[in-house]
Amino acid sequence: MALLKLEGVTKRFGGLVAVDHVDLEVHEGEAIGIVGPNGSGKTTLYNLISGVYIPDEGRIIFDGKDITTLPAHARTPLGLARTFQIPRPFGSATVRENVAIGAMFGRAKLDVESALREADEYLKMVGIYELRDKEAKLLTPLEKRLMELARALAMKPKMLLLDEVMAGMNPSDVDRIIELLKKVRREENIAVVSMVEHLMHAITKFAERVIVMHQGKKLIEGETMQVLNDPKVIEVYLGKKVV
Numbered sequence: 001m002a003l004l005k006l007e008g009v010t011k012r013f014g015g016l017v018a019v020d021h022v023d024l025e026v027h028e029g030e031a032i033g034i035v036g037p038n039g040s041g042k043t044t045l046y047n048l049i050s051g052v053y054i055p056d057e058g059r060i061i062f063d064g065k066d067i068t069t070l071p072a073h074a075r076t077p078l079g080l081a082r083t084f085q086i087p088r089p090f091g092s093a094t095v096r097e098n099v100a101i102g103a104m105f106g107r108a109k110l111d112v113e114s115a116l117r118e119a120d121e122y123l124k125m126v127g128i129y130e131l132r133d134k135e136a137k138l139l140t141p142l143e144k145r146l147m148e149l150a151r152a153l154a155m156k157p158k159m160l161l162l163d164e165v166m167a168g169m170n171p172s173d174v175d176r177i178i179e180l181l182k183k184v185r186r187e188e189n190i191a192v193v194s195m196v197e198h199l200m201h202a203i204t205k206f207a208e209r210v211i212v213m214h215q216g217k218k219l220i221e222g223e224t225m226q227v228l229n230d231p232k233v234i235e236v237y238l239g240k241k242v243v
């Protein structure tokens with residue numbers, strides 16, 4: 001059984017169909033990349049999966065439950081965690097407290113003490129443990145994204161939706177995050193869906209399967225290298241070879 005299943009999911013903004021009858025399945029522990037040019041519907045798709053938007057048509061099933069109309073805060077405890085392209089941390093709280101919130105309100109629902117301890121583990125994992133006592137608002141954009149990743153992992157999700165988490169990172173940080181994601185997939189069987197606009201090389205190292213969005217529709221889906229070298233995909237990316 002698929003962990004996540006989208007059936008004919010559609011979202012319109014006035015006359016514009018931002019996501020157009022998308023079908024999608026993600027299985028436990030899978031690594032998926034969602035790519036597509038600007039405006040192709042990737043963010044809207046994430047917002048539909050995470051509950052920021054409710055679809056105009058179609059159904060979303062997660063872990064056997066119909067979550068189509070469930071608000072975002074009710075999806076998190078079921079094991080659906082996401083990061084945002086522009087993180088919105090609790091600014092005056094410390095980095096450690098921000099991550100602990102994930103452990104308290106995610107699937108694990110830990111008490112404060114245990115959540116703070118757990119936060120330290122995840123901060124070490126993403127490589128910003130030394131920043132734990134800093135106010136979150138003082139972090140750089142990249143550090144904020146790493147903190148968000150730690151918070152999402154502390155939720156003990158079954159599925160992690162990553163929104164451009166590796167954008168702006170240097171190659172060694174990208175490699176470190178990819179290794180980390182492989183480790184959590186292997187050890188905790190977390191399905192990771194990663195949205196990427198430009199970092200195609202990162203996606204080839206990480207994703208087993210890629211979905212290409214174009215004008216709100218799924219253009220193609222399949223094994224990563226095969227998809228990224230497909231003539232239709234090359235055409236969508238302005239005639240350039242993608243990788």
Ligand SMILES: Nc1ncnc2c1ncn2[C@@H]1O[C@H](COP(=O)(O)OP(=O)(O)OP(=O)(O)O)[C@@H](O)[C@H]1O
Binds near residue numbers: 013041
């Ligand atoms: N809240 C909104 N109101 C109106 N139109 C929207 C809204 N959100 C997205 N759109 C439109 O829907 C289409 C898909 O946008 P979306 O942000 O999902 O694409 P994207 O692939 O994530 O692009 P980007 O990489 O630029 O974020 C675009 O034409 C966009 O202008």
